[in-house]
Each structure stands twice: as C-alpha cells, then as structure tokens.
Amino acid sequence: MDDFTLGVLTNIGLFSFLALSAYLLLLAGEMSFGQQAFFGVGAYAGGVLTALYSVPLPLAALAAMLLGALAALLVGLPTLRLKGLYFAMATLAAAEIARLLFELLRFQRSIDGELAGPDGTQGFRGIRWVFEHGVEAADFLLLIYGLLAFVLTVLLAVERSRLGATLRSIGEDPELAASLGVDVDRFKLGVAACAGALAALGGVLFAHHNTYIEPRNFDIMLGVHSLAYALIGGLGTALGPLLGVALDIGLLEGSRLFGGTRMIVFGGLVAVLLIVRPRGLLDEQLVHRFTSRTLRRR
C-alpha cells in the first residue's frame, strides 16, 4: 500500500472515533460542538504517559480514555441541564476553554538530554512510542481499525439492546422517556462519559500517529467536522458516521477532485443533505426498512 493511501485510511480511522463520539450524543438528542476537547485530552494524556513516563501505549490509551470520560463528566454535569442550541453553545465554549488550557500547559522533562512534553503554543513534540517500538505504519493502521471494529461491534450490539432503545427514546422525547421511569439526566451523563472516552481513544492514536500535537489541532473545525460526519452519514446506525468520514476524507480529500475548493464542496454537501435527508444518508427509516426486509427473507 502506498503512503498516500495509508495516510488517507489512517485519517479516516482516526476521524471515525471522533465522529462516533458525536454520534453517541446525537442519539441521546444532544448536539455537541465540543468533542474535540476530549480528543485533545486523550492526545495530551496519552502523549505525556508514553513520551515522558515510558508507559506502554495500551495502558496509556486506557488511562487517557478514563481521563476523557472524567473530563466529559465534568463538562456534562453543568451543560447537560441545558437544551438544544444552548447545550451546543456551551459545549463549544467548553472546548475553546480546553484549547486555551492546552495553550497554557507546560510540562516538560529531560528525556535523553532533550526537553520533551507539552510546551504551550509551541506544541508537544517527540511522541515517538510507535517509532521507538518498531511499529510499522501498516501495523498501526491495523491497530486503529481493529479498535474501531471493536467499538463498532459494541455500539451495534448496544443499539439492538434495550439500552439502545432507551437511548433512542431519550433522544426522541426525553419527557416521555422520563415518564416511563428512565433517569434521563443520569443516562445522558453516562452517554457523555462514553463519548468522551471514545474521543480520547481517537486522540491517543492521533498523537502517536502524528508524533506531534499542538492546541490548534483541537480547534472548533475539528468539532464541526465530527458533528457533520455523523449528520451526513446518518443517525440510523453506528455505521453512519463512518460513511460520513469516508465520504469527506476518502472521496473528497482522497480523490483530490476539488483541490483547494474541497471545503466549499463539503459545506454544500452538508447543506444539501440536511435539506434532503435531515437524519443523514443511513437514517432510521432506511435502516429499519433494510433490517425488516432482511428478517422477512429469513
């Protein structure tokens, strides 16, 4: 596989974690513009653990996911009381606060005679765990897609379970769900924590793929894209956000068809899709039609 294809596939995989994180909250009826903050938390936490303390990547990823979930809980506690646009704006503000905190974060140690660690706006260089441990780019790609497949399997199983039905009922009508005995607030907090952990996992992998991170990597554009991918792909199944990422990164970016005007095409695509298919390409109706047809054939 050539470097370009490898790069495009890696980016699709990394973005998918973020898109799935936004998708989870969309299922619960909440539109977050702030998932990039948890992606950043994961990237910085994972990077610090492997580069400064030589923690193995799998353990660093677990710790970063835990931190991402905690950060999401911290943001979710005050913001999930808000509804609709107010919640969206609050998450955006929280993500910008996180980005500014990353700009203030200076935590460096001397490793092999060189200073390493987060250095404010100068970024965080030398997250070399993957290179130091001889992990090839193709193997890292396999790791990304292996983890993505695991996450997808869990999400698809959850969607078919009672838990998934409860989640969708909260997203559709929280008052009705509450009247049926569902603790909506606690449920949404749990979803926010899972979404935070998922974004953080993507962040750890991104940091180790890139070897360098900086606060600007986690700005609003990343959050807007992750939300757009979930909305384009559709809210009917966890495969939807992946379709959204594949369309933008794989087709538009990968084909280089539109060159520098790609963002205009992407913006237009989002606008058209939101008019024609407000719940995305793989929306609930399409998924329901497909699954009932499959069941009938059996």
Add this chain to the structure above:
Amino acid sequence: MRALALLLALLPAMPVLAQNARAELACRFTGTDFVYDCVIRLTRAGQPLSGAQVIVGADMPSMPMAHNIAPVKATPGRRPGDYEARLDLEMTGEWAIKLRLSGPLRDQLVLHYEFDEQGARPAKRRERR
C-alpha cells in the same frame, strides 16, 4: 485477531533506542502557485544523515487530518545529509511539514514553516501566559 495480537505484543515491547535526527528546511517558490522546491538537511548527533529514505508530507495545523498533501519521496541532494523534494501545497500560510524517515533510523519529524511567495521560513508562535 491480528490487531488484538498486535495490541498484546505492544504491552511489553522494548524501545529501540536511537539518537534522534534533526532537520532543517529551505524552500524556494517555483513561480507556479503554491509549488515549492525544498531542500531538507538531516543531521544526527551533529553529523549529516545520509542514506535515509525520506517521505515528505504536509498538514495544515488547524485541520491536520483533513487538509494535507499527498506525500512525496525526497531524493538525495548535492551535499551529504541533503534531500530534495517538490511540495505542491494547497495555499500559502503555515504548514506542518512531516518527514517520515526510514533506513538508518525510523522516525518522524514535524517542522512548522510559513510559506509565501518568497519561500519558507520557520513559523513563529505567540506565547500565551
């Protein structure tokens, strides 16, 4: 299954210790929009690093996964440790140049340069206190 095996294998993996490489970039605007001829100077422990395979990519720092250029393979330059590559960027401004090294050592270096009609110079960052 292979991904799981890889994940487990990564737990006790020992680092391959090697002195890090350093890189500098000098780019000349070709006259064609956003196309630059660049010379990369690689050193390791103060000595020119020859014989490396260098793949050069570029990302925009604000959207590193969504705005990048197709990686190009650098060719050995005139001096030891020099490598040449032509970069076809999408626009002027700051780019994070990614150098993926293989051969004598495996590493990835990320350099931040500001590109304009004059060429490229190291990007300056505003400190926040």
